[in-house]
Amino acid sequence: MEIIQMKTSRKGPVEYGFTSKASNRMIFQKLPVSSPLYRLLLDHYLPRTTLCQLLSRAQQLSRCLECNDCKNGRACADDNSHPDVKSRTPPHRQDMCYYHEHESEEERHLCDQKWKRMEKDKLIVIC
Numbered sequence: 170m171e172i173i174q175m176k177t178s179r180k181g182p183v184e185y186g187f188t189s190k191a192s193n194r195m196i197f198q199k200l201p202v203s204s205p206l207y208r209l210l211l212d213h214y215l216p217r218t219t220l221c222q223l224l225s226r227a228q229q230l231s232r233c234l235e236c237n238d239c240k241n242g243r244a245c246a247d248d249n250s251h252p253d254v255k256s257r258t259p260p261h262r263q264d265m266c267y268y269h270e271h272e273s274e275e276e277r278h279l280c281d282q283k284w285k286r287m288e289k290d291k292l293i294v295i296c
Contacts (some may be wrong), residue, residue: 229254 193210200207211220229251238245239257260267265284271277287293 226253230257233257 193214196207196210202208215223233239233245233251233254234257236245236247236250238247239251245251245255256263266277266280269277269280271280284293
């Protein structure tokens, strides 16, 4: 724990290789959220503002999952309950270009067609 904490606190020209993605995945899957090491790594990798945004989104998703309107595929009657979460399906599963930046509608359309071809050819699975 102290070695990892020293690596995150190190200042100067020395660059340390921090934990690998595989190690991080294992840490976050295996450690309880109450673990000090879990919290240290979370704070190191995700700034507090990002954590606050994630928490807000998670709370809205939780309310969306409990919402009777959303469960039944209807428009939500309560706009304040989960304003940023309009569906139980992640946005990029509804629109593969959700996170893309396209210069024009034509470019967006071509990109969308490319993803649909990859799905049709069974190169990807869009859930």
